[in-house]
Every structure is written in C-alpha cells, then in structure tokens.
Amino acid sequence: MEALLTVDQVGVKFERDVLKNVSFDLYKGEVLAIIGPNGAGKSVLLRALLGLIPYSGTILWKKDVRIGYVPQRMAVEQDLPLSVREFFSFKKAHKGTISEVLKAVGLNGEKILNQRLGTLSGGQLQRVMIGWSLIDHPDVLFYDEPTTGIDAGGEEAIYLLLKRLQDEQKLSVVVVSHDLNMVYKYATKVVCINKQMVCFGHPMDVLDSKSLSHLYGHEAGLYEHHHDGTHQHKGQ
Amino acid sequence: MNPFMIQLFVGVLVGIGAGYLGSFMVLRRMSLVGDALSHVALPGIAIALLIGVNPFLGGFFALMLAVIGIWGLERKTSLPSETLVGILFTISLAIGLLITPEPELLEALFGDITKIGMFDALLTLILTSTVLIVMPKIIPGTILGVISPDLAHSAKFKLKNVNLVFLLMVAIVVALGLKVAGTLLMGSLVIIPAAAAKNISRDLTSYTRLSAFFGAITAGTGIIAANAFGVVPGPIVVLAGGLMFLITLAVRNDF
Numbered sequence: 001m002e003a004l005l006t007v008d009q010v011g012v013k014f015e016r017d018v019l020k021n022v023s024f025d026l027y028k029g030e031v032l033a034i035i036g037p038n039g040a041g042k043s044v045l046l047r048a049l050l051g052l053i054p055y056s057g058t059i060l061w062k063k064d065v066r067i068g069y070v071p072q073r074m075a076v077e078q079d080l081p082l083s084v085r086e087f088f089s090f091k092k093a094h095k096g097t098i099s100e101v102l103k104a105v106g107l108n109g110e111k112i113l114n115q116r117l118g119t120l121s122g123g124q125l126q127r128v129m130i131g132w133s134l135i136d137h138p139d140v141l142f143y144d145e146p147t148t149g150i151d152a153g154g155e156e157a158i159y160l161l162l163k164r165l166q167d168e169q170k171l172s173v174v175v176v177s178h179d180l181n182m183v184y185k186y187a188t189k190v191v192c193i194n195k196q197m198v199c200f201g202h203p204m205d206v207l208d209s210k211s212l213s214h215l216y217g218h219e220a221g222l223y224e225h226h227h228d229g230t231h232q233h234k235g236q
Numbered sequence: 237m238n239p240f241m242i243q244l245f246v247g248v249l250v251g252i253g254a255g256y257l258g259s260f261m262v263l264r265r266m267s268l269v270g271d272a273l274s275h276v277a278l279p280g281i282a283i284a285l286l287i288g289v290n291p292f293l294g295g296f297f298a299l300m301l302a303v304i305g306i307w308g309l310e311r312k313t314s315l316p317s318e319t320l321v322g323i324l325f326t327i328s329l330a331i332g333l334l335i336t337p338e339p340e341l342l343e344a345l346f347g348d349i350t351k352i353g354m355f356d357a358l359l360t361l362i363l364t365s366t367v368l369i370v371m372p373k374i375i376p377g378t379i380l381g382v383i384s385p386d387l388a389h390s391a392k393f394k395l396k397n398v399n400l401v402f403l404l405m406v407a408i409v410v411a412l413g414l415k416v417a418g419t420l421l422m423g424s425l426v427i428i429p430a431a432a433a434k435n436i437s438r439d440l441t442s443y444t445r446l447s448a449f450f451g452a453i454t455a456g457t458g459i460i461a462a463n464a465f466g467v468v469p470g471p472i473v474v475l476a477g478g479l480m481f482l483i484t485l486a487v488r489n490d491f
Contacts, residue, residue: 050390069390074383080263081434081443082379090376091391116438117383142390 010057033187068133072144085113101131123154253364255451258426271423276302278332296411303403347418428477435484
C-alpha cells in the first residue's frame, strides 16, 4: 500500500535547531500520535507537515490528499460575535452537509448552530472544529490537542470520537497528544520527539521505560504504570 | 441640491462605511490603526493644497502608500513593525503640521464637512459602495485570520491577499472619514459604532450591520445637531457616538 505521507530526515530551524532527524510514514486508517515533553517541537512538526513553516528534509504527501486541521490554540474570545452557523458558512457548505458533520461529531445541530463560538465549552469547541475540518472530506485529520480548557472525561470523549471517525470515515488521524494513556489506548503508531526523533513504531513496542526516560527524563516511570487509565490529566 | 442635504448625505455614507469596516477592524484589534493611519494623510492633504489639487485625493494617495508600506512590513515579521509604524506616523503628522497652510490646518485636523461639494459627494458614494461590495467577499479570510492564521492557511485561504485588500479598504474609509472628523478624530468613526454594536450582537451579521447602522445614525444626528447649534460637525458626531456606546453598554447588562 502506498503511504499517505512519508517524512524523511525533516528538521526545522528558527534561530537554532528546534527539530531534527524526524522520519516516519503514515498509512490509510492509522492513528498516529506525536508525543514528547513541553517544548519538544510537537506543534512545530505538525505545522511543518502542513507546509505552514519552512523545513529541511522531505515531506512527501500522496497526490491530491485532503487534510483537515484542528489547531491547538484559537483566539476565540467569549464576546466574539460569530455564530457556529456563520463559522460553517465560511466553507460554503450545504445545510445537509453541516448537519451531517455535526451529527458525526456528536453535537445537537440546530441548537449549537445558533450559539456563539465563544460561548461553547472547551469540548464543544473541539467538536465544532473537528466537524468544520470534516466538511471537505479530508483523508487525514491533524488534531493538535489543547493543553487547557478540556477535562479528562472530555478528552477521552474526543479520542473516542477520533477513533470512531477513523473507523467510519476511513480517516487517518495525526494527533499531538499530552496523555500517554490515550496513546496506549487509541494510537496505532507513535512518533516520540524531543527536539529530535526518539522513537517511532507501535506504542506497545517502542514506549518502553528506556525510550520514555530518554523522552521525559526520570518522571517517565510514573507514566508506565498507568495502563489502567487511572492517570489523572490535570484539567482546568 | 441644498448644501446641508449634501453634507448629511456624505456624512451618513461615511458613517456607514466607517461603521461597517470598523466592525472588522475592532475584531482584528486594529481599532487604533485607523487613528494612527489618519496622521499619514496630513502631509498628503498639505501637498495637495499647496499644488492646488483636491485635498481628498492627496490624503487618499498618502494613505494608499502607507497601507502598502504596512503590508510589506507585516510580511517581514522580524521587524518590530509596531514601533516602525509609530515612528513613521508621528513623523508624517509633524511634517503635515509644518507644511499645511495655516487657514486649512484646523480643517485638516478636525474635519469640516460644511465645505463639501458635489464632486466629493459622488466620490464618497462610489468609494463607500466599493467598500460595501468588496468587504463581504473577504469576510471568511478576515475572520479566520483572527481566530487562527494556521487554520486559515490550512483551509487554503490566501491571507496575504486578504490582508492587502482589507488594508486598502481601511485606507478608503480613513480618507473618507477625514472629511467628517479630521485627522485627530477619525479613529472614533471606526471604533465607536463597532464597540457599541459588539455590546448587543449575537452573531457576525447583526454585529456588522448594526455597526454600519450606528455609524449612519451618529454621523446623521451629529451633523444635524452641529448645524442647529452652529458648530463644527466632527466633534458632535464623535460625542453622539459616545452616547450611543453608553446606551448599548447599559442595555448589555440585561442582555
């Protein structure tokens, strides 16, 4: 099978190297997690893959691949006068398509469409953003997980949603994740980075204590004991 | 046509254009750009007066140069553009103050719509219509650029082009507003109606339309009141806007 995305020796340089030697590939239907400590360059990698910033090395997309993207941070203030309906109108989508994607992301269509973007809860906003990216029927969905504004339950619900979309719509998902439990549970592949690539492969194979300590330092041991999903993610 | 009716016509048109575009400027956190930008018009107005050209055209030309300059700066993010823009604009104001002929200085600083003629009225009609027709086409890019430039780029919106068109619209609105409010008070024409509309709007459509409506109302009532009391309209228009803002602020509490 032809890869959707092949990444070879990719690096990003601002004033100094923020990322180097990243190589991996992505196939149809995979859930690929990008993990690493704060400031490791996860979002930078995502932005390079999207062609938003200059990079070295090779990023090869399959021809005519369609990409959806949910950024980590959005400037949606509470009093931003923009309804969900208007937000969807930017993509010139038909009414039917909009209610379809809203249903797919588990939102009650009519009610949410009249709400302002800024009054949505963290989880609702993430679902709206995922739905918005689904309008164009993407082959790959990039999801840069928010670090704040969403609680542990909400976070797991989003992962379940991504998993379901991957099953139902044959979507490939690339997720920047802050929660190793979710990676163990839902990712089919994982890329670990800390300024450079530390590991790549199936989570159970590559996330051993050695690579984790390499990745996160001595805190790493803590994570490994939480396969049961009791690890508490600090929400807001 | 009765000169006062021409004044009122021009004033209301300018109010609509400034209110409508101002609603987007406020969302883009550019509300003070209108203010700063208006300074750049002064040397243009002065030069036009000195060589005997319509001062509006002089101001308009200077503004076009300035926005293209800002656009260029914005793309080179390594430069602290805010500082450079601040320096450039105050220098423009200083030059403008020096070379504007004394009799016209007060008019250039505070605006005077009482001397407006048919040519200005026609120009105002054409340019305001241009803003009202062009701006809706770039709304998606403009708003997505506020929410997340990365999101806009990934959804294939050409923000570079959107920004240039937007800045050109700003230049038009500021140039038109100079007639009504002058260099010093121009900023209020774009900020106040939008701020008032934002207080009581649920979505983008109502916000932008309400802002245009408030712009028209404040310009209209300001000009009528100024005529009745025999004073310069500019400051009265601004005060009418201030009152409008206070009213919407009071309403907002129950909203």
